[in-house]
Amino acid sequence: xxxxxxxxxxxxxxxxxxxxxxxxxxxxxxxxxxxxxxxxxxxxxxxxxxxxxxxxxxxxxxxxxxxxxxxxxxxxxxxxxxxxxxxxxxxxxxxxxxxxxxxxxxxxxxxxxxxxxxxxxxxxxxxxxxxxxxxxxxxxxxxxxxxxxxxxxxxxxxxxxxxxxxxxxxxxxxxxxxxxxxxxxx
Amino acid sequence: xxxxxxxxxxxxxxxxxxxxxxxxxxxxxxxxxxxxxxxxxxxxxxxxxxxxxxxxxxxxxxxxxxxxxxxxxxxxxxxxxxxxxxxxxxxxxxxxxxxxxxxxxxxxxxxxxxxxxxxxxxxxxxxxxxxxxxxxxxxxxxxxxxxxxxxxxxxxxxxxxxxxxxxxxxxxxxxxxxxxxxxxxxxxxxxxxxxxxxxxxxxxxxxxxxxxxxxxxxxxxxxxxxxxxxxxxxxxxxxxxxxxxxxxxxxxxxxxxxxxxxxxxxxxxxxxxxxxxxxxxxxxxxxxxxxxxxxxxxxxxxxxxxxxxxxxxxxxxxxxxxxxxxxxxxxxxxxxxxxxxxxxxxxxxxxxxxxxxxxxxxxxxxxxxxxxxxxxxxxxxxxxxxxxxxxxxxxxxxxxxxxxxxxxxxxxxxxxxxxxxxxxxxxxxxxxxxxxxxxxxxxxxxxxxxxxxxxxxxxxxxxxxxxxxxxxxxxxxxxxxxxxxxxxxxxxxxxxxxxxxxxxxxxxxxxxxxxxxxxxxxxxxxxxxxxxxxxxxxxxxxxxxxxxxxxxxxxxxxxxxxxx
Numbered sequence: 001x002x003x004x005x006x007x008x009x010x011x012x013x014x015x016x017x018x019x020x021x022x023x024x025x026x027x028x029x030x031x032x033x034x035x036x037x038x039x040x041x042x043x044x045x046x047x048x049x050x051x052x053x054x055x056x057x058x059x060x061x062x063x064x065x066x067x068x069x070x071x072x073x074x075x076x077x078x079x080x081x082x083x084x085x086x087x088x089x090x091x092x093x094x095x096x097x098x099x100x101x102x103x104x105x106x107x108x109x110x111x112x113x114x115x116x117x118x119x120x121x122x123x124x125x126x127x128x129x130x131x132x133x134x135x136x137x138x139x140x141x142x143x144x145x146x147x148x149x150x151x152x153x154x155x156x157x158x159x160x161x162x163x164x165x166x167x168x169x170x171x172x173x174x175x176x177x178x179x180x181x182x183x184x185x186x
Numbered sequence: 187x188x189x190x191x192x193x194x195x196x197x198x199x200x201x202x203x204x205x206x207x208x209x210x211x212x213x214x215x216x217x218x219x220x221x222x223x224x225x226x227x228x229x230x231x232x233x234x235x236x237x238x239x240x241x242x243x244x245x246x247x248x249x250x251x252x253x254x255x256x257x258x259x260x261x262x263x264x265x266x267x268x269x270x271x272x273x274x275x276x277x278x279x280x281x282x283x284x285x286x287x288x289x290x291x292x293x294x295x296x297x298x299x300x301x302x303x304x305x306x307x308x309x310x311x312x313x314x315x316x317x318x319x320x321x322x323x324x325x326x327x328x329x330x331x332x333x334x335x336x337x338x339x340x341x342x343x344x345x346x347x348x349x350x351x352x353x354x355x356x357x358x359x360x361x362x363x364x365x366x367x368x369x370x371x372x373x374x375x376x377x378x379x380x381x382x383x384x385x386x387x388x389x390x391x392x393x394x395x396x397x398x399x400x401x402x403x404x405x406x407x408x409x410x411x412x413x414x415x416x417x418x419x420x421x422x423x424x425x426x427x428x429x430x431x432x433x434x435x436x437x438x439x440x441x442x443x444x445x446x447x448x449x450x451x452x453x454x455x456x457x458x459x460x461x462x463x464x465x466x467x468x469x470x471x472x473x474x475x476x477x478x479x480x481x482x483x484x485x486x487x488x489x490x491x492x493x494x495x496x497x498x499x500x501x502x503x504x505x506x507x508x509x510x511x512x513x514x515x516x517x518x519x520x521x522x523x524x525x526x527x528x529x530x531x532x533x534x535x536x537x538x539x540x541x542x543x544x545x546x547x548x549x550x551x552x553x554x555x556x557x558x559x560x561x562x563x564x565x566x567x568x569x570x571x572x573x574x575x576x577x578x579x580x581x582x583x584x585x586x587x588x589x590x591x592x593x594x595x596x597x598x599x600x601x602x603x604x605x606x607x608x609x610x611x612x613x614x615x616x617x618x619x620x621x622x623x624x625x626x627x628x629x630x631x632x633x634x635x636x637x638x639x640x641x642x643x644x645x646x647x648x649x650x651x652x653x654x655x656x657x658x659x660x661x662x663x664x665x666x667x668x669x670x671x672x673x674x675x676x677x678x679x680x681x682x683x684x685x686x687x688x689x690x691x692x693x694x695x696x697x698x699x700x701x702x703x704x705x706x707x708x709x710x711x712x713x714x715x716x717x718x719x720x721x722x723x724x725x726x727x728x729x730x731x732x733x734x735x736x737x738x739x740x741x742x743x744x745x746x747x748x749x750x
Contacts, residue, residue, distance in 0.1 A: 008258035010239035020325040027411040031386040056433040080309035085542035085663030087641035101503035118511040121431030127515035165439025166518040
């Protein structure tokens with residue numbers, strides 16, 4: 001056993017140095033040069049340079065004048081992120097979904113899209129499906145006194161169509177664009 | 187299923203299957219010390235490591251010495267991680283001033299990362315400093331995967347060598363696996379991930395003022411470098427609490443494809459490495475076929491199950507579609523299921539959706555993938571040595587049926603080998619059923635359950651299965667951060683890791699000693715469709731018969747009660 005002590009200790013320290021220090025430093029070095037924006041959290045800044053969020057992290061939006069984000073089990077907490085972990089058979093899930101549906105339901109638009117009634121895995125899902133955005137569009141258009149067609153165009157411009165995944169709209173990006181188009185009355 | 191779902195599945199299989207033969211050959215050359223295109227760059231570093239550690243790279247070890255070296259190295263790793271986690275409050279690179287972890291949590295976390303499990307009773311952004319992530323967790327992500335690869339090549343040599351007393355040198359195998367086998371791929375993946383939006387910085391968390399004027403803290407850190415190895419090394423421990431569901435850990439559909447393919451990239455390639463060792467690629471193709479068959483059976487079942495609407499939510503006000511609770515919009519159903527099946531087939535354990543909220547049968551596929559011992563591709567090294575045990579058991583069963591001494595690739599399986607094989611068959615039942623039953627029957631530990639009814643039992647069953655299979659994923663509603671669960675799940679992980687490694691190395695030593703029996707006309711061929719079928723049936727029967735009652739109490743009961 002004693003013959004193994006020196007290699008064990010030296011190699012764990014050497015591997016710590018190589019994989020625990022040099023490797024992350026090299027990745028950081030390259031990333032900060034090649035992709036500085038993403039490496040630092042894809043931050044959104046306003047005209048004054050104030051950070052208003054990250055493009056990738058959902059924010060809470062309240063009121064009729066905003067597109068609301070995917071519901072969050074952790075109330076949009078970023079430290080720490082969390083999910084509901086409700087089982088499909090848990091009565092609490094059905095109760096929550098049905099009571100939110102009762103609040104959001106608009107007869108003319110049919111059943112509420114499931115994305116607006118269910119919490120995401122991260123609690124920070126920045127996206128919604130186009131259908132879940134469309135469901136909110138008449139409400140936002142009325143509150144901002146914008147023609148729905150103009151808003152529809154904005155939504156289409158903000159929709160991403162990845163080749164290998166479902167189409168999504170970034171809600172924060174959409175709301176930022178909306179603020180430029182027709183600022184909500186304060 | 188939409189057109190993009192099919193494109194995703196196609197891209198996934200192309201990414202993992204097409205490079206496998208070449209990558210498998212690369213691993214063979216690396217582990218046998220042959221020159222590769224990386225030798226110029228990494229050769230001096232490798233030799234420098236041996237010089238500083240006092241290792242003679244040409245001196246081979248018996249299976250006993252190999253095992254002792256492995257244990258010494260893993261013990262040293264455990265002590266280091268345990269210490270760093272407890273003392274992180276006094277150490278640098280801790281911008282959020284996080285305190286040290288409580289002892290049972292630190293024990294659980296250290297065991298978890300040393301055993302390549304990455305069960306997480308903690309949330310990364312709230313309880314692990316940058317320093318602990320890097321020096322503690324990232325390092326074990328590398329060397330625990332390298333340890334698995336070392337054990338695999340020791341077994342390969344045991345099968346391939348004739349009348350040999352040695353299996354190679356653990357120090358050399360571990361070093362080569364880390365430097366050549368993991369580091370370069372991780373560098374590439376880490377940069378791909380940053381490009382897609384994963385942070386990689388040492389700056390503090392950022393304070394933001396949201397569009398509606400609320401305060402928001404944006405957690406950052408050297409995430410991409412750790413996420414790359416947690417995927418490629420079949421580790422699975424997230425940088426952020428919700429793992430690859432977090433938009434910083436897995437920002438786009440593309441990052442998702444890279445990450446999910448990375449889970450089994452190396453395990454698939456290693457099957458071809460085995461073929462090079464035994465100089466018979468037909469054996470590799472047969473094993474790949476068996477693994478793929480199991481993967482597709484589970485994957486197909488889970489995809490079907492998860493596309494069913496949850497009857498409990500039926501209401502005229504609610505859209506009736508595939509469940510979205512616990513899933514991210516950018517992934518949707520198919521990418522979530524693909525991940526769930528892949529991460530449990532391999533012993534990865536990272537998640538991009540919350541398994542607790544999966545439909546009962548999808549959750550059961552995840553459970554079964556782990557219960558069969560993580561052999562459907564499985565962990566780096568660990569998956570294939572686990573699968574080879576099943577191959578030997580299938581050969582033994584075939585031998586019983588035709589009444590001949592069983593042999594595999596010219597090696598006779600005798601009493602000692604069969605005893606060792608049977609010992610490994612006990613690992614999963616002991617870890618899952620004994621520890622799990624203890625947790626389920628004591629009132630204190632059972633209080634960790636967060637969902638009512640049959641699903642609550644599934645949560646405990648999943649936790650102890652995940653630990654014993656060294657997977658690390660969870661039905662995460664379980665409040666597992668208690669002294670009891672931290673210690674018992676830690677124990678389950680140790681049993682699951684070393685309960686395989688020790689018998690596998692003993693088996694390798696015993697096989698290496700044997701002379702080669704000539705492969706005659708009456709030998710049972712181990713490469714045709716007949717053998718693949720026998721192998722798949724063996725795996726399902728051994729796993730199925732052991733765990734069927736437990737599955738009936740958990741996911742099956744939940745499925746029936748939902749009326750799906």
